[in-house]
Amino acid sequence: YGPVTEFNYHDFVPMFKGKQFDAEDWAQLFEDAGAKFAGPCAQHHDGFALWDSEVNPWNAADRGPKKDITGQLEKSIKDRGMKFIATFHHARNYQRHGGDPEQWDTYDSHFAYVPGAGTSSDDPELQKMYGNLEEGEFHDYWFAQLKEVIDQYSPDVMWFDVWLKLIPQEYRKKFAAYYLNEAKKKGQEVVIAYKQADIPSDVGVLDIEQGGKKDLSESVWLTDVTLSDRSWSYIEGQTYKSAELVVRNMVDVWSKNGVVLLNISPTADGVIPQVQRDTLLEIGTWMKKHSDAVYGTRPYLFNGFGSTVAADGTHGGQSAKVKYTARDGRFLQSKCGKYLYLFMLGKPKPGTEIKIKGLAKRNFYPEEGIKKITVMGSGAKAEWDFVGSQFVLTVPDTKMDDNATAFKMELGE
16 A cells, blocks of 8 residues: 555545444344354454544544444344443553654554654544554543443443553553443443453453463453454455364363353455354354253363363463364353263264263262263263273264264253
């Protein structure tokens, strides 16, 4: 597009039309995918707000699409009984390098100050786009936008990228107090999601990007992962993870007391590409088939077993792209405690003996025992026994699920 002295980031705004954006279509797709919460990236690092804002002149209702993307999604998502999440990355929007050419490292500041370009403009509106403000003014602006979203859309979850740590504590406390107090007035249960140590653990829920914890956690946690292989946003030539890979890694997260926030990437016209839709619907079909084992369940005494070693994640914990096999299993249990669910993260062959030392008789509900074990979907019964220090389950002769097969263990009274 040429040098930034001739073509700037804000020059892209008129190209962002969103002509085919349909909040009802999106929300229905999310529901069909099995999601229980959904919502937009309300503002990324770039200073452009996807809601109808009086605070930020660079917003989707007044420019570009000229649609209240956040408001339309909020209504469509909540109408379907899902919770509404809005994510925020604008803490990184502030130009912290002060215009010093020797300090133009933009890791903590999305835009670099370049003389003659929009980032160095003294136009008040452009200064808001590029974070070229006085420190106190920026922090007030940061909070004012959050307050506006809370007041107008009452999000159930407000999620923050890692640069939240760069916002002074007094402003973070001001936000948390306002959000939680407003929720209390409305009788609304809400969640603040954060990364690393940006919010105290007794105030918010920890998020680990593109990965997850390696072990079972006592506290609930979150991971944000992409459906795509290479980018959070839409790019030409994008490739995607298979439903199989996503499902198996989600099960691993759930077994460790985690929750998955799955990112998709629509085009600037507001279209969710068919390849993404197909994968989401395949995930949704699997979720529906195994709904009793997924929704409202809890971690078990230990999360699972297997031989696959997970690689380290890019932002802590383990990778979100572990290639599990039929030798890897994960557990969840029903809230009532009457059922234990074993997910095999592959397709074990009929007749295979699955040996699980952690379910040895002396450790596994000796008072109640197991009444029966069935394969979810087919209802086929599986045989089991305790052999020495091992619990042994024999895979019945029935079709295994392509993504992850679940065994339902009904426990005695």
